Structure formats: structure tokens, C-alpha cells
Amino acid sequence: MSLHQTYFEMFGLQPAFHIDRAALAERYRKLQREFHPDKYAARSDREQLLAMQYAAQINEAHTTLRDPVLRAAYLLKLAGVEVSPEQTTSDAEFLMQQMMLRERLEEVRDESDPAAAIDELGEEVRGLFATEQRNFADVFAAGNLDAGKDSLLKLQFLSKLQRQVEELEEDLLGDY
Amino acid sequence: MALLQISEPGQSPEPHQRKRAVGIDLGTTNSLVATVRSGSAEAIADSDGEVILPSAVHYGESDITVGAAARNRAGKDPYNTLLSIKRLMGRGIADVRSFGEQLPYKFAADSGGMPAIETAAGPVNPVQVSAEILKVLAQRGAEALGGDLDGAVITVPAYFDDAQRQATKDAARLAGLKVLRLLNEPTAAAVAYGLDQQEEGLIAVYDLGGGTFDISILRLSRGVFEVLSTGGDTALGGDDFDRAIASWIAEQAGLGTDLDVSTQRALLDRACAAKEALAAEESVALEYGDWRDQLDRAGMAALLDPLIDKTLRACKRALRDADLSADEIGEVVLVGGSTRTLRVRERVEDYFGRVPHADIDPDQVVAIGAALQADVLVGNKSREDLLLLDVIPLSLGIETMGGLTEKLIPRNTTIPVAKAQEFTTFKDGQTAMAIHVVQGERELVKDCRSLARFELRGIPPMVAGAAHIRVTFQVDADGLLSVTAMEKSSGVSADITVKPSYGLEDADIARMLQESYAHAEEDVAARALREAQVEAERVLESLLVALRENGAELLQENELDGLERAMEALRLAHNGGDADEIHRRIEALNTLSEPFAARRMDASIRRAMQGHSLDEFDQ
Numbered sequence: 001m002s003l004h005q006t007y008f009e010m011f012g013l014q015p016a017f018h019i020d021r022a023a024l025a026e027r028y029r030k031l032q033r034e035f036h037p038d039k040y041a042a043r044s045d046r047e048q049l050l051a052m053q054y055a056a057q058i059n060e061a062h063t064t065l066r067d068p069v070l071r072a073a074y075l076l077k078l079a080g081v082e083v084s085p086e087q088t089t090s091d092a093e094f095l096m097q098q099m100m101l102r103e104r105l106e107e108v109r110d111e112s113d114p115a116a117a118i119d120e121l122g123e124e125v126r127g128l129f130a131t132e133q134r135n136f137a138d139v140f141a142a143g144n145l146d147a148g149k150d151s152l153l154k155l156q157f158l159s160k161l162q163r164q165v166e167e168l169e170e171d172l173l174g175d176y
Numbered sequence: 177m178a179l180l181q182i183s184e185p186g187q188s189p190e191p192h193q194r195k196r197a198v199g200i201d202l203g204t205t206n207s208l209v210a211t212v213r214s215g216s217a218e219a220i221a222d223s224d225g226e227v228i229l230p231s232a233v234h235y236g237e238s239d240i241t242v243g244a245a246a247r248n249r250a251g252k253d254p255y256n257t258l259l260s261i262k263r264l265m266g267r268g269i270a271d272v273r274s275f276g277e278q279l280p281y282k283f284a285a286d287s288g289g290m291p292a293i294e295t296a297a298g299p300v301n302p303v304q305v306s307a308e309i310l311k312v313l314a315q316r317g318a319e320a321l322g323g324d325l326d327g328a329v330i331t332v333p334a335y336f337d338d339a340q341r342q343a344t345k346d347a348a349r350l351a352g353l354k355v356l357r358l359l360n361e362p363t364a365a366a367v368a369y370g371l372d373q374q375e376e377g378l379i380a381v382y383d384l385g386g387g388t389f390d391i392s393i394l395r396l397s398r399g400v401f402e403v404l405s406t407g408g409d410t411a412l413g414g415d416d417f418d419r420a421i422a423s424w425i426a427e428q429a430g431l432g433t434d435l436d437v438s439t440q441r442a443l444l445d446r447a448c449a450a451k452e453a454l455a456a457e458e459s460v461a462l463e464y465g466d467w468r469d470q471l472d473r474a475g476m477a478a479l480l481d482p483l484i485d486k487t488l489r490a491c492k493r494a495l496r497d498a499d500l501s502a503d504e505i506g507e508v509v510l511v512g513g514s515t516r517t518l519r520v521r522e523r524v525e526d527y528f529g530r531v532p533h534a535d536i537d538p539d540q541v542v543a544i545g546a547a548l549q550a551d552v553l554v555g556n557k558s559r560e561d562l563l564l565l566d567v568i569p570l571s572l573g574i575e576t577m578g579g580l581t582e583k584l585i586p587r588n589t590t591i592p593v594a595k596a597q598e599f600t601t602f603k604d605g606q607t608a609m610a611i612h613v614v615q616g617e618r619e620l621v622k623d624c625r626s627l628a629r630f631e632l633r634g635i636p637p638m639v640a641g642a643a644h645i646r647v648t649f650q651v652d653a654d655g656l657l658s659v660t661a662m663e664k665s666s667g668v669s670a671d672i673t674v675k676p677s678y679g680l681e682d683a684d685i686a687r688m689l690q691e692s693y694a695h696a697e698e699d700v701a702a703r704a705l706r707e708a709q710v711e712a713e714r715v716l717e718s719l720l721v722a723l724r725e726n727g728a729e730l731l732q733e734n735e736l737d738g739l740e741r742a743m744e745a746l747r748l749a750h751n752g753g754d755a756d757e758i759h760r761r762i763e764a765l766n767t768l769s770e771p772f773a774a775r776r777m778d779a780s781i782r783r784a785m786q787g788h789s790l791d792e793f794d795q
């Protein structure tokens with residue numbers, strides 16, 4: 001490897017959306033054992049610096065490949081498609097669905113049984129997120145980059161919503 | 177002429193020399209140093225057989241005293257006797273004022289925003305005070321190991337932010353120590369018990385010292401130690417146990433509440449003795465004046481329980497922050513002298529539902545873990561069995577419009593880590609820009625800790641928005657931040673001036689080193705030469721090892737010749753007496769060997785991935 005390799009090459013994985021998570025975790029530890037700055041603690045300053053840059057790169061690669069949204073964005077970037085933070089999907093039906101889910105999230109606390117309401121909402125959001133991931137994998141594998149980009153924008157929406165659901169789940173747990 | 181002997185792998189040209197490395201627990205109340213000798217880690221005692229060095233420094237007009245002798249002067253000379261200095265590390269003058277009466281010193285603002293304390297020896301800052309403690313411990317280590325130390329691992333609380341870590345590292349530098357790694361205290365304790373050998377687990381480290389309580393929840397997953405949450409009370413410890421028992425005696429003996437200092441002292445001594453005796457006895461006889469009575473374990477438990485309850489509430493909060501319940505914790509580790517108290521052990525065992533690890537002396541366990549890690553890092557022991565991946569304890573962010581923070585590196589990200597962020601100019605011809613880096617979880621800059629202000633200069637003048645400055649924030653394996661910047665279209669790297677919010681700049685450290693030499697009447701030039709020689713030896717040795725491993729495989733003949741010539745030049749400079757010349761030669765050799773170092777890294781990755789990458793890619 002070098003710092004110029006792709007993250008997939010670094011971990012010896014095929015550049016596809018579905019990855020072998022066990023292999024990723026195992027190779028991550030293998031690489032860290034090789035390049036963690038601790039291995040270079042007694043070496044010269046220059047070597048320590050180099051090791052730190054490699055280890056940082058390995059950590060960044062691992063973080064990117066582990067997270068489905070970051071992984072999808074990275075795959076598109078490798079294919080020459082950049083998505084800027086301001087961009088949003090033009091799928092009106094999807095946006096409408098998002099608005100309704102958000103409204104439900106805001107109303108959870110007013111429900112008679114907030115714990116059950118957040119469970120149900122969480123289940124639904126997780127399901128949508130998983131479905132969209134499968135969709136991304138399919139369109140990307142078929143080489144349809146425009147559809148891939150649209151799918152990534154939806155994944156970003158859903159992952160943010162999922163995070164908010166989890167935060168509220170924690171808050172509600174804390175109340176008891 | 178063969179300047180370089182390339183030996184077969186495993187056969188070193190010189191007999192293997194054991195490196196001298198220590199682990200140091202730089203504590204609020206007490207500090208100690210440990211090392212690995214004949215295979216096992218042990219704390220190092222001073223010439224009187226004392227292992228614990230009280231973290232106390234007394235500044236006289238002409239001399240500096242450290243340890244028990246200094247602490248004993250606290251009563252008579254409080255302003256010149258500095259205790260609990262760790263609380264001030266990496267803190268600003270405003271923070272210090274908020275500590276209030278806890279610290280009876282005369283403070284003045286320092287140039288770097290750090291507090292300076294007025295003493296008989298002039299103003300001193302917390303970094304200098306800590307350096308005095310470290311010097312004593314380093315000296316002790318060097319004497320025990322028979323020569324100058326090659327390196328040290330120093331422990332810090334898991335919740336220490338960048339400024340506090342940097343201050344600790346600066347103190348070590350001032351004390352002439354090479355820091356191999358700053359290690360989190362709870363991680364060190366877990367390492368001392370060998371818990372890093374497990375595949376996975378959740379670990380609670382319960383650390384009750386003389387004056388502070390810390391609880392840390394760690395997750396271990398295949399070699400990655402992650403600090404999930406920390407909590408505690410900076411004003412709760414074994415000293416409070418003594419006070420609780422002393423008040424009970426005063427009450428029982430009818431002494432009233434308005435006691436003079438010597439009576440208080442006498443009662444506290446009796447209380448402390450009773451507390452320690454009850455670890456072995458069921459009951460202990462107490463007397464004061466005409467009053468006589470017995471205190472048994474149940475009686476003491478009743479006195480201490482309210483205080484122990486406070487620690488368990490902090491445990492509960494820390495567990496909740498980690499999204500865990502007490503029964504999910506697999507291992508509990510006890511740290512700190514106050515965990516010797518039986519009642520503490522009982523309550524902790526009861527709370528977590530399992531017997532805590534307490535076989536290692538709780539005062540020494542952190543230093544011992546640090547010594548084990550130091551031994552690995554310095555190269556005495558194969559590192560295969562110990563790899564600690566740490567995480568950043570608090571998010572790093574930058575100030576954006578309206579005093580808001582934008583998080584760049586979220587907390588609990590595995591370090592080292594680098595994040596690049598692009599900035600652009602907002603005025604035509606703008607050549608400089610300021611970046612304010614903060615640490616914390618809150619959204620407003622004012623609620624986070626200010627770490628440093630970086631000023632970028634030398635941006636090529638362009639129209640507004642045309643310059644794209646890529647700023648890279650890098651956090652190293654010690655959790656310390658550094659920043660580099662480059663303008664993308666021109667490739668010009670911007671100069672960065674760092675103004676740490678509460679810390680020292682390199683020039684400050686150089687000045688303090690000068691001052692400390694003057695104080696110790698040490699020859700500055702001799703010291704500088706020695707340091708340059710040590711670095712030269714390190715560079716040469718490390719390159720020799722590298723060449724032996726795969727020099728023949730990765731280098732062309734002419735490259736090898738060039739390296740050998742540069743190494744010989746460095747050897748000659750090393751034997752000469754000019755520190756500057758040595759540094760020049762190191763620099764030259766480093767530049768020349770950089771491609772080799774990069775190729776070695778690449779080769780290591782290829783090796784690590786053998787059996788995976790190639791066949792899978794050829795499909």
C-alpha cells in the first residue's frame with residue numbers, strides 16, 4: 001500500500017457496497033499492529049511522523065468503510081461523482097415521507113406510551129435505511145451512477161433521522 | 177570499505193542491549209515510578225525504601241525540595257509549598273480562580289495565559305512544578321537502572337483535554353524525559369492486570385485516591401481500549417474518610433466543633449490509624465484525653481457509607497453515559513490507596529455484583545501498567561501481545577460564524593486521526609486567516625475549552641473565494657493536536673503560528689530549560705550536545721535495523737551508497753563536539769532516507785495483507 005491506494009485496496013477488499021465486515025475488522029487490527037505509532041515509539045522522529053500518518057490514514061479508511069453512508073459516498077467519489085452537502089434529492093414522494101416521519105418524531109413525547117411510539121418509529125426508520133442500502137448496492141453494481149447519487153442523498157437523510165431517533169430513545173430511557 | 181554490516185535477520189551486530197524505560201504515575205497527591213526488571217514490573221523505591229513520592233514541591237530562596245520533606249513544610253510555609261499542582265495543569269488563570277480557597281497560593285497571570293504562582297524563588301508555573309517532581313522520579317529510575325533513561329510512559333486521567341496532556345508532555349520535556357506515550361490512567365490499571373489479553377470486555381476502573389475520585393468505563397474489543405465514559409468527584413477521597421472518623425471522635429469525646437489546628441491534626445492521625453487498623457482487625461481501641469471507646473467495622477462503615485454512596489452515584493452516572501447497566505460490566509479494577517478500606521471493597525463488589533481486582537497494590541497499579549507499556553514501547557519486549565488503541569476523549573472543533581462550534585473530530589474517534597477541512601478567503605487579496613480550535617461537546621464556543629488559535633499566513637493573494645486552503649488537523653497517539661495548511665491551487669503551504677490558549681510555546685520551553693540549567697548550574701551546551709548525540713544514536717540505530725531487515729531488497733546500490741555516506745557523516749559529527757552539526761547531519765540523513773522509510777511501510781502493508789489482497793484483486 002501507499003497513501004495513494006484506495007481504502008478498499010488498503011484492506012484487500014473488492015470496491016463494492018457490500019463488504020465482509022469480519023474481514024474488514026480483522027485486517028484493520030492487522031494493519032494497526034503493523035503501523036500503530038507505538039511500534040515506532042523508540043524510532044527516530046521522522047519515522048514516528050510517517051507511522052502516525054499511516055495509522056491516521058488506516059483509521060480514516062476503516063471509519064469510512066465501516067459506515068454505510070460514508071462507504072457509499074466514497075464509492076461514488078472513486079467513480080468520479082462528488083456530492084456536495086447542499087445537494088438534496090428531488091424525489092418528492094421521498095421528501096414527503098421524510099417530513100411525516102419527522103413530525104412523528106416530534107410528537108413521540110406527547111404519545112400516551114412514548115416508549116412504544118419511539119420503538120415503532122425506530123423500527124420503521126431502520127427498515128427504510130436497510131432497504132435504501134440494498135437499493136444503493138444494486139444500482140451501484142449495475143453502474144447506474146445517477147441513481148447511486150440519488151440513493152446516497154436518501155441514505156444521508158435516513159441516517160440523520162436514525163441518529164435523531166436514537167438520541168430520543170436515550171433521552172426517554174434517561175427519564176425513567 | 178564496508179561502513180555498514182548487514183547481518184542476517186535475528187543476528188544483531190552488537191549484543192542486544194536492554195533499554196532503560198520507566199512508567200510514571202504523576203498523581204495529584206502522590207507520584208511514583210515503576211519499571212520492568214527480570215520480567216516483572218515493580219515500583220522503584222528511594223534510598224529510604226519509600227516508593228511513594230508525595231506530589232509536593234517546596235520553593236526556598238535558594239533550594240527546591242520535592243516529596244515528603246516538601247509536604248511537611250506545608251503547615252509552616254504554605255505559600256511556598258505547592259501541593260495538588262496537577263489540578264492546574266493546562267488550566268488558565270480564570271479556571272484557577274474558580275478553584276477558590278482550595279489552593280491558597282498567590283497567583284499572577286503568565287504571558288501564555290497560564291497561571292504563575294509567586295514563590296520565594298520567583299514566579300513558577302504548573303508545568304515547571306510538575307517537572308520538578310518528574311526530575312526526582314527520573315533520577316530515581318536512572319539510578320535503579322544504572323544509566324540515563326531511554327524513555328518513559330507517563331499516565332494522565334482519561335478525561336484530560338489536549339491542553340492538560342500537552343502541559344504534562346511539556347513538563348516531561350522540561351525534566352529531560354523522552355515521552356514514549358501518554359497513557360490513560362484507567363487503561364494503565366487494566367494493563368497491569370493483563371486485561372488487555374482478553375478478546376472483549378467491559379471494564380470499570382474505580383479510582384479512589386486521597387483527594388479525588390475517578391470512575392472510568394472502558395470497552396476492550398480485540399486490542400482496542402475505548403474509554404466509554406468517565407466521571408467522578410475532584411473533591412472526594414480518603415482524606416474525607418479520615419475527617420468523618422475524626423469528627424465522630426470529636427463528637428464522642430465531647431470536644432465540640434471549634435478545634436484548634438493541633439487538635440484537628442491529632443484527631444485526623446488517630447482517625448487514619450483506626451481506618452488502617454480496621455483493615456486487619458474487627459475492632460480498634462481509641463482514646464483521646466480521658467475519653468476511651470471502641471470503633472468496630474460496622475461502626476466505621478456507618479460513618480463512611482454516605483461518602484461511598486457519593487462514589488457509587490458517580491458510577492451510576494458514568495454507566496448511564498456509557499449506556500450500560502452495572503451487571504454488564506465484566507471486570508472491576510480498584511485503584512488508589514483508599515480502596516484498601518474494606519468497606520469500599522464490599523460496597524463496590526456489591527454494586528457491580530463481582531469481586532473487584534485488587535491483588536496489585538492500588539497505589540502502584542497505574543505506574544506498573546505504565547511500566548509494562550514502556551517496556552514494550554522502548555523495544556525490550558515484542559509488541560505482539562500488547563497494542564492499545566486509544567480514543568480522543570473530547571470532540572475537537574473549530575469556531576464558525578456566530579460563536580458556534582463545528583465538530584471536526586468527534587469524541588471516541590480512534591487516534592491517531594487526521595481530518596482535512598477546506599477554508600476559503602472572504603476578501604480580495606486576503607493573505608492571512610485565523611482559526612480557533614476548541615475542545616468539548618457543546619454547541620457554543622464559549623461552553624467549550626479554547627485550545628489554540630492558529631494564524632495562517634502566506635496565502636497567495638487572489639480574489640475572494642478563489643483561494644482554497646486545506647487545513648489538516650492531526651491528533652497523534654498521545655491525543656495531541658497539530659495543524660498544517662496548504663493553499664490547494666498554488667500548492668503553497670501556509671505558515672502557521674500557534675497560540676495555545678493555556679500553554680507554552682516552544683520558545684517558552686527553551687527559555688525555561690535555560691533557566692533550569694542556570695539553576696542547576698548545568699552546562700547548557702553540554703546538555704544540548706548530549707541530547708543531539710542521543711537523537712543521532714537513535715536515528716542511526718533505527719536505520720541500521722531497517723537496512724538489515726530489507727535494505728538489500730528495497731534499495732538500489734547507489735541509494736545504499738548515499739545512505740551509508742550520510743550515516744558515516746553523522747557518525748563523525750556524533751563523535752565531534754558540535755550539536756548544530758549533528759542536527760544538520762540528522763536532517764540530511766532523514767531527508768535521504770525518507771523514500772526508504774516509505775517503501776518499508778509499503779512493504780509492511782503488502783506483507784500484512786499477503787494472502788488477501790493479491791488473489792482477491794486478480795479475480
